[in-house]
Amino acid sequence: MxxxxxxxxxxxxxxxxxxxxPRVGVREFSRRLGVARGTAQARLDKLEARGVIASxxxxxxxxxxxxxxxxxVHIQVAQAKLEATCTGLADxxxxxEVMSVAGEFDIVCRVVARDxxxxxxxxxxxxxxxGVLRTRxxxxxRRRVGPRVAQLLDE
Numbered sequence: 361m362x363x364x365x366x367x368x369x370x371x372x373x374x375x376x377x378x379x380x381x382p383r384v385g386v387r388e389f390s391r392r393l394g395v396a397r398g399t400a401q402a403r404l405d406k407l408e409a410r411g412v413i414a415s416x417x418x419x420x421x422x423x424x425x426x427x428x429x430x431x432x433v434h435i436q437v438a439q440a441k442l443e444a445t446c447t448g449l450a451d452x453x454x455x456x457e458v459m460s461v462a463g464e465f466d467i468v469c470r471v472v473a474r475d476x477x478x479x480x481x482x483x484x485x486x487x488x489x490x491g492v493l494r495t496r497x498x499x500x501x502r503r504r505v506g507p508r509v510a511q512l513l514d515e
Contacts, residue, residue, distance in 0.1 A: 366410070370395070372513040374403055375412070379510050382416060422456070427472035429479050430500040433486055434465035441491030442466060448489035454482045465496065 367375075370393065377392050390400035407413045422430065437445045442460060449458050449469060457470040469486065473479035479499075487495060 367412070367513075371403060371407065371412075374400065375407070375513055376510060378404075378413070422472040426474055427454070429473040429475065430503075431471050431473070431479065432498045432500065433469045433471055433483070434461075434496040434498075435467040435469065435486070435492055436464070436494040437466040438491045438493050445489055445491030448491065449486065452482065452485045452489070454478075455486070 374389060374393055377389055381388075386401050386404065387397055389404070390397040393400055395403075404413065422428075435445070435449075445467065446458050446460070449455050449467070452471075454471050454473055455469050456472060459468050460466060461468050471479075471482050471486070473482050483495070483497065486492060
């Protein structure tokens with residue numbers, strides 16, 4: 361059974377190797393995969409072109425950058441103001457992600473702050489964004505399962 365459209369077993373193995381150590385380089389990827397360097401490079405290029413590998417950027421920890429508080433802000437948006445509201449939220453530096461959702465609220469944002477006082481300032485900036493009608497916030501105490509995708513490569 362093919363679990364990932366267009367990905368064969370070699371692609372899945374290569375992606376697992378990349379996830380485990382993205383900095384080791386193509387030569388090491390090819391060695392671990394047991395294929396020629398050119399083959400590994402061609403497969404990586406194909407995976408990038410298809411958007412399977414979305415980024416080679418490092419994952420930065422906001423807490424290590426001085427933003428130890430994290431919260432999820434659910435936002436109800438005025439009718440026909442979704443795009444403008446999302447654009448406004450993107451201007452708030454501490455807003456890391458904005459996702460439109462189905463349900464009681466229209467948007468969920470992931471935000472960070474230096475401390476509780478700063479978190480209140482972030483909330484004020486969000487509430488002042490044009491199109492925001494109502495918010496509900498949940499402070500993240502601890503991440504229990506991090507962002508992950510490697511398990512999707514398993515059969």
